[in-house]
Every structure is written in structure tokens, then in C-alpha cells.
Amino acid sequence: MTEGNFVDYIKIYASSGKGGQGSTHLHREKFIEKGGPDGGDGGRGGHIILRGDKNLWTLFHLKFKRHFRATQGGAGSKSRSTGADGEDVYIDVPLGTIIRDADTDEIIVEITEDKKEVILLEGGKGGLGNWHFRTATHQTPRFAQPGIDGQEGWFRIELKILADVGLVGFPNAGKSTLLSVVTAAKPKIADYAFTTLKPNLGIVEYRNHQTFVMADIPGIIEGAAEGKGLGHYFLRHIERNAVLLFLIPADSNDINTEYDILLNELKKYNPELLDKHRLLAISKSDLLDEELKTEIRETLPKGIETVFISSVAEIGLMELKDKLWKILHL
Known part of the structure; x- marks a missing residue:
């Protein structure tokens, strides 16, 4: 999937x-000139239904079709026959999708299960046929109910990526390189900031053919919570990750300061993010000898487990997977 095909808002x-x-039909047949009412009910209008699809990773398929209209229910007919229901319209969305009312910004529903169906808009009920309105004093009613109008509205569909592990770090911290090495994903990689402009997903193969999903989120800058840089366009994807893997390069000027800035941006955006499990990986550690690693360990942030890795040299990657797997299954 190319970056241009990734759409997370529509x-x-x-x-x-x-x-x-x-x-309003009245029963008629040979030898029965004045039969009673036998008009059937109208069919219901078609629903608008949301359906989760685990095979979708983007809202790109909705980019060029933004109007969805279900059909009207069929009219009732003689012999108390009910009209056909209108055809339902299904809107398939990726898991992790949130649907909001465009006017009130209220969250209507979240889709997190495959094949889960939620009626976004119910079709109008069919009108009752005249058979329902017969009485002892009014035996041939010549009226029936019209069908009830359907519902309509504008909606915002937002995707929050569902992944077990979310990579958090400044631009050019090595997140895309790590993802490309431990998964089959092929994110764009280059030695400049903001190479990654859209989230990338990959499946990490672990021991005994077990797997978990890792997401490479575009890099954070100071002020991201206020919308600077890529701002909210990527921060919302972190909300659904079970574990946050902080990635800070070994050649950073101050690992503690970078970690504090990253943590602060998450806190400003959503304090609940700090309740998630966290792991710190020092990337590009092939630049370090054991003496430098020892010095760095003494200055690392307190209260968070740390692992030294190098994606290029493939150092510490199995240890990283072990730690992530253990956290995911606490």
C-alpha cells in the first residue's frame, strides 16, 4: 500500500x-362483490449499515464514493401482501474505525470486530394497509398509511489504527528501518525528517509461528499535541496501541530530554496514553561499545525498561521481541 492510498479520514x-x-385494496373475486379490506403493509426502507472488515487498512475505497442512499420499501398489495423491503447499503470499514456525527462531533459507534454490523441509519417503517383499520362500524376503510421517511445526515469516518505495538519517536529515529527489518512491511526510508508521512503496519513474526502487529507512526515534534508538524493526523493512531515502543537513537544529544518531550506530547494530547505499557529502545546502538553502553545505562530514564538495538546490524532484535511479547501478555 502506497502512502497516497492511505486515507484515515473521510x-x-x-x-x-x-x-x-x-x-387500500378491497377484496374482490367472483361471486364476492363487496369483500372487506385486504391491503397489505408497505415494506421497510433500506438501512445504511456499517460492517467491519479485517482485510481493510485504509478508508481509501471511500475516497471517491461519499454519498450512500438506500432504496425505498415496496408498496403493499392485495391479499394482505407486504411490500418488499428496500435494499440495504453496506459500508465496509477497517477495524479501529470511529464514526462521528458531522454536526455535533458526537461519536456514534466504533467498529473493532471483523464482520460486526451496526445500523447507522434505519430505514423508514412501511405504512399499514387498510386491513388494519377495519372496525365494526367502518368495515371498508379506503385509506392506508404512507411509509415513514428514512433518515439522513453527514458523518465523519476516522480510522485509528489497531496495532499491538506503536512506535513513538522523533523524525529519523529509525522507526521505519526497524519495521522493515522485523516485519515484511516496506516503508519509505531515507535520512531526513518526516520520511514517513502516513502510518505503516507490519506483522512481526515471533517464536513458534506466533505474531503481533507493529505500527510505524510518523515522528513526533515538540508541539505535536497542538497540531504542529503532522499533529493530530498521527497522534490519534497511538491511542489504540497496546504497547508504546519509544525509539531514541544512540547518537542523541540527550536521551532523557528526548524521552521527556515525547512523553509530554502524548500527555498533552491524551493523558490516558501514559497508562499504556511502555518500552524504550536505544536504536543505532551498533555505534556503541560496551563502555559507552554502560555509561548511557546510568543516565537512562527511570521507571521504564530499556533495550539496546540496531536494526541495520540486527543487534538486540530478538531481545526486543521477547520483551514486547512479555508485555503484550501480562
Whole structure:
């Protein structure tokens, strides 16, 4: 999937179908000139239904189709026959999708399960046929109910990536390189800031054919929580990760300061992110000898487990996987 095909925000218009008209038919057959009412009910209008699909990773398929309209229910007919229901319209979305009312910003539903179906807009009910309105004093009613109108509205669909591990770090910290080495993902990699402009996902193969999902999130800068740089466009993806893997390069001027800045940006965006399990990886550690590693260990942030790794030299990667797997299964 190329970066241009990754879409994590879209606005759509949807309208469910109107219910069908009830029938005013009066029963007629040979030798029965004045049969009673036998008009059937109208069918319901079509629903607008959201459906989770684990095979989707983006909202790109909705980019060029933003209007969804379900069909009207069929009219009732004689012999108390109910009209056909309107055809439902399904909108398939990736797991981790949030749907908001575009006017109120209220969250309507979150889709986190494969094949889960949620009715976004119910179709209008069909009108009752005249058979329902017969009484002892009014035996041939010549009226029926019209169908009830469907619902409509504008909605915002947002994707928050579902991944077990989210990579957190400044631009050019080595996140994309790590993802490319431990998974089959092929993110864009270059030696300049903001190479990654969209989240990338990869499946990490672990021992005994077990796996977990890792997400490379575009790098954080100071002020990201206020929308600087890529701002909220990537911070919301971190919310769904079970473990946050902080990645800081060994040649950083001050590892403690970088870690504090990263932590502070997450806190400003959503304090609940600090409740997630965290692990610190010192990348590019092939630049260090044992003496330098010992010196750095004495200055590392307190209260967080640390591992030294090198994606290029493939140093410490199995130890990293072991630690992540252990945290994921606490």
C-alpha cells in the first residue's frame, strides 16, 4: 500500500430508504362483490449499515464514493401482501474505525470486530394497509398509511489504527528501518525528517509461528499535541496501541530530554496514553561499545525498561521481541 492510498479520514453523506405505502385494496373475486379490506403493509426502507472488515487498512475505497442512499420499501398489495423491503447499503470499514456525527462531533459507534454490523441509519417503517383499520362500524376503510421517511445526515469516518505495538519517536529515529527489518512491511526510508508521512503496519513474526502487529507512526515534534508538524493526523493512531515502543537513537544529544518531550506530547494530547505499557529502545546502538553502553545505562530514564538495538546490524532484535511479547501478555 502506497502512502497516497492511505486515507484515515473521510466525510460522507448517507440516507436510508423511505418505507413503502400501505395498500387500500378491497377484496374482490367472483361471486364476492363487496369483500372487506385486504391491503397489505408497505415494506421497510433500506438501512445504511456499517460492517467491519479485517482485510481493510485504509478508508481509501471511500475516497471517491461519499454519498450512500438506500432504496425505498415496496408498496403493499392485495391479499394482505407486504411490500418488499428496500435494499440495504453496506459500508465496509477497517477495524479501529470511529464514526462521528458531522454536526455535533458526537461519536456514534466504533467498529473493532471483523464482520460486526451496526445500523447507522434505519430505514423508514412501511405504512399499514387498510386491513388494519377495519372496525365494526367502518368495515371498508379506503385509506392506508404512507411509509415513514428514512433518515439522513453527514458523518465523519476516522480510522485509528489497531496495532499491538506503536512506535513513538522523533523524525529519523529509525522507526521505519526497524519495521522493515522485523516485519515484511516496506516503508519509505531515507535520512531526513518526516520520511514517513502516513502510518505503516507490519506483522512481526515471533517464536513458534506466533505474531503481533507493529505500527510505524510518523515522528513526533515538540508541539505535536497542538497540531504542529503532522499533529493530530498521527497522534490519534497511538491511542489504540497496546504497547508504546519509544525509539531514541544512540547518537542523541540527550536521551532523557528526548524521552521527556515525547512523553509530554502524548500527555498533552491524551493523558490516558501514559497508562499504556511502555518500552524504550536505544536504536543505532551498533555505534556503541560496551563502555559507552554502560555509561548511557546510568543516565537512562527511570521507571521504564530499556533495550539496546540496531536494526541495520540486527543487534538486540530478538531481545526486543521477547520483551514486547512479555508485555503484550501480562
